[in-house]
Amino acid sequence: MSAVICTVDVVLLTLLGEELAAVLLRREHEPFQGALAIPGGYVHPQDDLCAHDAAMRVIKNKTGIVAPYLEQLATFSGATRDPRGWSLSVAHYALVPYPLLAARKDAAVHVVPVSQLGTLPFDHRAMIDTALERLRNKSQYSSLPCFLAGDTFTLPQLQRLYELLLGETLNKVSFRRKMSEMDILDPVDGQFEAAGAHRPAQLYRLKAAVRKTLTVLERGL
Amino acid sequence: MSAVICTVDVVLLTLLGEELAAVLLRREHEPFQGALAIPGGYVHPQDDLCAHDAAMRVIKNKTGIVAPYLEQLATFSGATRDPRGWSLSVAHYALVPYPLLAARKDAAVHVVPVSQLGTLPFDHRAMIDTALERLRNKSQYSSLPCFLAGDTFTLPQLQRLYELLLGETLNKVSFRRKMSEMDILDPVDGQFEAAGAHRPAQLYRLKAAVRKTLTVLERGL
């Protein structure tokens, strides 16, 4: 019953261009001082009401943002994952639209495409892999990807986002049927252009009532 | 950064007759000495390789069995869940066929139908509720319920088990199509009777290759 090192870690994911990316920070302290790692820190029993609050605090302190979506992922523990001794980390994952991150981003914050992650300290790689698996799984039957989209977006953009996450192309008609079935989008008056010589797409935003909720489909996709 | 109380708890579920039941133990120590609670205990950094091992040890020590299915559920933490102070418990859930439990069961082990749970200490009720939700959810698209069935079982029995977990009746033809699709069952030579004046049902057992794995369906149910 000797002391256990209790920490939280956060896999902070965002959409960078056409790729999923994770937020990494350069570690200020040992172990692995100077290495890039995902945000994390000790649980502060005197400050944190629970591990979820600890994760929110870590995100806020290290990146300056309040993540629109934050969920517990899994707890990683063991004698060998941290050179300091037997440790336990409650891993979380958060989804953030990139503009939110860019607005607050200082030099210490690195946004690295998940396809280009180098070697990471601790079991951070396993945490990221688990987060990606969870995200991809939930993308099959929920509105989760919407938390990666910006404030407003078009249906073609949203479909490309789902396709990116699921790694397969989707049927346009079916995709729109499903979005309509979820009933989470409000059209925004005024159209969308930028894309050039073709019909502009309707802009949508998440309905206020579901801005903080996850909507789930009965039969997926 | 003061010390955090680190524990594991296990929601041990079994099928008691036609009902889901949880294993409760009478607590030997304070807090809540004498109350019925789910099995749990401190993480032992010197003995346990990780929290999963701690959960296996707790099950083994307190009930004498090795659970065929054990999975991490979620971590419950906070300042108020344990009167001793800020604590963190990695909750797991395990599925056990009742005969395995009955063979080892001593007087301290109580198997209580989930519909008849009284007030439980800590946040054990929330853990059980979370475990039930997870079990019901995974029953929609996986072979998870098979871990509650005995060594051998018939398809009508298995269907009744799925229906119990899902809380709805299932189409017999569809159910059998899905089981066949999962390709996890081996017929056992020799039939099944007991049920009386009608055609006996074929006995099945889980294929050896799948005895420790979870098989997942593409499109659920």
Add this chain to the structure above:
DNA sequence: TCAATAGTGTCTCTAAGACATTATGTT
């Protein structure tokens, strides 16, 4: 007017469920 993508109508095909029929045991 052409090119390009958005948006929608409609047909096809697959899969789930309903129903019916056959199979096989006990009484």
Add this chain to the structure above:
DNA sequence: AACATAATGTCTTAGAGACACTATTGA
């Protein structure tokens, strides 16, 4: 033989995907 449930064949229906056609912009 009667009955009860197992097991399976087959039809119906619902939903997903393919395809095509219309809409709307800039060049």
